[in-house]
């Protein structure tokens with residue numbers, strides 16, 4: 001493997017969530033690896049900005065995206081259908097490490113670029129039917145640290161927020177998409193770019 005992603009002792013924090021298993025690995029990648037990967041992806045990903053339709057309203061997505069997969073299966077959400085690019089070698093190593101730590105077999109990686117604090121990702125659950133009945137998703141963050149919010153679908157008193165720092169991996173396991181929503185809100189305070197990679201299984 002070109003990179004070893006396991007230099008650091010892996011710290012793993014179980015978030016105190018009801019009806020969901022969510023695990024946070026703050027130092028999944030060390031700072032140098034996170035920086036290198038950020039710089040490489042920022043430069044080389046064929047970023048696109050799609051028009052999406054949510055609750056009948058159409059607008060430009062407030063971030064740039066790209067889809068990679070080890071198969072040819074498209075991913076459809078918010079009325080758009082994305083077709084995957086071939087997985088680049090640098091992401092294969094990351095995929096291996098993410099699979100190992102999560103004990104999953106992900107096929108697909110949706111990459112988001114938040115150019116600054118004005119870019120965002122509204123409340124949603126990743127519960128499209130091609131992801132299966134109770135999807136497990138791994139989310140790797142690079143670049144500017146941003147707040148990530150979670151709220152329970154039926155119990156409004158249950159909310160949680162954490163700052164996703166560069167190199168961290170958030171594992172949203174059983175119940176996370178079924179019972180909770182998540183968002184990455186806008187914030188004027190953040191001015192630097194952030195890249196997020198979500199690993200999913202689409203068979």
Ligand SMILES: O=C(O)CCC(=O)C(=O)O
Nearest residue numbers: 110112121126184196198
């Ligand atoms: O950027 C993030 O941390 C979240 C991304 C996300 O929720 C998604 O792509 O579905």
Ligand SMILES: [Fe+2]
Nearest residue numbers: 124125126182
């Ligand atoms: Fe999501």
